[in-house]
């Protein structure tokens with residue numbers, strides 16, 4: 437190791453990036469409470485089988501991107517590449533089948549061995565929701581409306597577009613897949629290398645290709661909607677009508693198929709044009725068959741997950757930090773008084789920045805840099821008279837406040853900074 441660095445595709449979260457990250461998770465958590473979702477934390481690693489059979493052997497995640505290893509006991513373990521399979525595993529192994537409908541929220545790191553680029557990492561963070569036990573497509577609408585409100589509250593809704601599609605049930609998809617393979621075989625010579633690989637293992641993903649030649653071929657490819665059965669069509673129409681009623685803007689994208697095997701009926705993505713090829717910001721869909729594939733009872737379910745880093749990249753401005761009050765002691769005697777005062781004010785809810793070293797001018801500079809609302813200056817004169825100097829930094833006004841009146845005075849002027 438020539439230089440001490442984080443592993444490629446991983447990153448440290450600091451300062452404004454960390455603040456945005458925390459802000460996104462907190463906003464989502466608060467909103468989930470409004471919608472009746474409870475938080476769940478599953479382990480970041482599971483037996484590999486939890487992902488292998490559920491996401492699909494031919495999916496990009498399972499075929500290329502999993503961090504899988506044998507542990508010291510010889511078990512095959514994988515770092516979770518996504519949250520849904522672990523939540524459904526918990527639903528079955530924790531015996532939650534009697535608590536339906538179940539509404540769960542999660543946040544945490546996911547791991548995929550992908551080629552890193554802007555908005556794509558090997559360790560990234562997701563927030564996500566899963567609603568289990570409701571077959572009615574109103575559940576699909578509820579999770580979409582939660583997503584839309586979250587994006588609105590984060591101030592990024594105008595930078596994304598909701599795209600929806602129905603991929604029907606398994607029987608419809610099987611018939612469609614056969615038609616699709618026949619069609620692509622006629623265009624084999626012009627397909628991209630990646631699509632030729634997908635033709636053998638996962639032909640529906642060719643529809644999603646971003647390669648120019650593939651896009652041209654896809655223009656005339658068979659469309660999944662023509663293969664949907666009446667029930668799928670009815671569900672999809674219901675969802676569109678409900679989204680219209682809620683005035684949630686969407687676009688039907690017949691080529692949206694998503695990369696994971698467990699989906700059926702509705703799939704959706706909030707996409708952006710601002711992050712290059714990493715256009716999916718929040719994605720999800722229905723996965724009625726997943727619980728059964730994992731050995732549980734048949735349980736309808738729908739959910740989504742969003743990449744925290746991608747959301748963060750869309751939040752344009754820096755987030756404000758909490759504005760502190762700076763305490764500036766001048767001299768040894770004042771240091772001790774300020775220490776006690778800091779303790780008292782912090783227990784009242786104020787953010788206190790206590791400069792530990794430097795002369796008066798440096799400490800004032802630091803207070804300004806920290807965006808402090810006020811500075812309290814205590815030197816020998818102040819200690820003797822019992823009148824502390826309070827400087828309001830936004831106006832530059834400076835006044836004397838009696839030691840005994842200080843807390844009251846700060847409460848009157850700065851109560852909105854108390855947390």
Ligand code: HAM
Nearest residue numbers: 518520555556557560716717718719720739740741743
């Ligand atoms: P996904 O589309 O694989 O779906 O990932 C969801 C979101 O995670 C994406 O829209 C994207 O914002 C973010 N994401 C994915 N890969 C990366 C990466 N390498 N770096 C940064 N961000 C990334 C799922 O994971 C499903 N479990 C979603 C779901 C929940 N479906 C139903 N319930």
